Amino acid sequence: MYKALPSIGLLGGGQLGRMLLQAAVDLDLQIACLDPDAEASCHQLTPNFQQGSFQDYETVYQFGQKYDVISIEIEHVNIEVLKQLESEGKKVYPQPHILQMIQDKRLQKQFFxxxxxxxxxFVLTDNQASLSQHIDFLPAFHKLGKGGYDGKGVQYIADAASVTKGFDAPGLLEKAVDFEKELAVIVARNPQGETAVFPAVEMVFHPEQNLVEFLFSPAEITTTIAKQAEKIAVDLINTLELVGVLAVEMFLTKDGQVLINEIAPRPHNSGHQTIRGNESSQYEQHLRAITGLPLGSTKSFGFSGMLNLLGAEGFTGPAKYEGLADILAIPGVFPFLYGKKITKPFRKMGHITILGDSKGAIIEKANQVKNLIRVIS
Structure with a gap:
């Protein structure tokens, strides 16, 4: 029996929304976007783009009335209005109470x-002054409870002399982990409780910006560690009973432990390469999950990698992609540009997926690509 697919109202219209829209075309799903930026990445890709704040109660409420399912591409949205919409029978995925917990790193850590x-x-802190009570806990990272995003809201506190670098707001002090690798696992779950997990990826962060600079899949870890990381992700999404996609960032310590760092209840930077590298992408999985469809295969086609394409230092203004033609001439190299008109130093302007037959081949191509392309103005 034919059943019409639900319409989707998406809070956020940035690059993650852009890739959700691209995946939606194949399933003929209709997605509307709400974003405060009139020039957001999604603004030309859906006829139902609305400029407005996804933190304003009335704006989100009126937007949500129009669609069958409400979802997000950014966590920092108005929770109270989502709870109201849910109470009135709207399907809101991921569920508002889960979003509320994840929005606050203090609650998130306590949940783990x-x-x-x-x-x-970790220890919970009320303000900068309270860090002085935990000198014996250092070195550690001070994290804002709310508001941190893309590396912002995290400060390394090495010793007593550097406690003034901490945040004067509620947060947590997290013990610095002596890790060997940083991993991430993307897992999906639909309302029927079906789950599908992508292979663990290995991430390399920009030393200054604390953004993922490069990743490759599958991670170079033992089968035992890979299964452990994937099991943690599946157990976590089932415990939460979250509907949608969950990104679980993890540390692999030097003594072989897998520790959860943070989670994101949406498609994530650490899963961009799934668009070309896996049978189903994280974006298709999110759409399948929130619309109640069967989840797709997460099987890898082979080795893949992803480079973030950031605005070059020293350039602010209309974006120009120097070297784009050069990288397009390399087999197995796929750029994804986010449609942002203005570049700024370290602004996420796109990413580049790289396919190859070994980790070494991925790294070799990645280094080649890094030397060829720049976002300038």
Whole structure:
């Protein structure tokens, strides 16, 4: 029996929304976007783009009335209005109470601890002054409870002399982990409780910006560690009973422990390469999950990697992609540009997926690509 697919109202219209829209075309799903930026990445890709704040109660409420399913591409949205829409029978995925917990890193960490999920030791802090009570806990990272995003809201506190670098707001002090690798696992779950997990990826972060600079899949880890990381992700999404996609960032310590770092209840930077590297992408999985469709295969086609394409230092203005033609001439190299008209230093302007027959081939191509392309103005 034919059943019409639900219409989707998406809070956020940035690059993650752009890739959700691209995946939606194949399933003929209708997606509307709400974003405060009139020039957001999605603004020309859907006829139902609305400029407006996804944090304003009335704006989100009126937007949500129009669609069958409400979802997000950014966590920092108005939770109270989503709870109201849910109480009125709207399907809101991921669920508002889960978003509320994840929005606050203090609650997020406490959830891991309370439910027996492995994570680094931490203590909750009220303000900058309270850091002085935990000198014996250093070195550690001070994280804002709310508001941190893309590397912002995290400060390394090495010793007593550097406590003034901490945030004067509620946060948590997380023990610095002596890790060997940073991993991520993307997992999906639909309302029927079906789950599908992508292979663990290995991430390399920009030393200054704390953004993922490069990743490759599958991670260079043992089968045992890979299964452990994937099991943690599946157990976590099932414990949360979250509907949609969940990104789980993890540390692999030098003594072989897998610890959860942070989670994101949406498609994530660490899963961009799934568009070309896996049978189903994380974006298709998110759409399948929130519309109640069967989840797709997460099987890898082989080795893949992803480079973030950031605005070059020293350039602010209309974006120009120097070297784009050069990288397009390389087999197995696929750029994804986010449609942002203005570049700024370190602004995410796109990413580049790289396919190859080995980790070495991926790294070799990645280095070649990094030397060829720049976003300038």
């Amino acid at each position: 601890k309370d439910h027996g999920f492995p994570t680094a030791d």
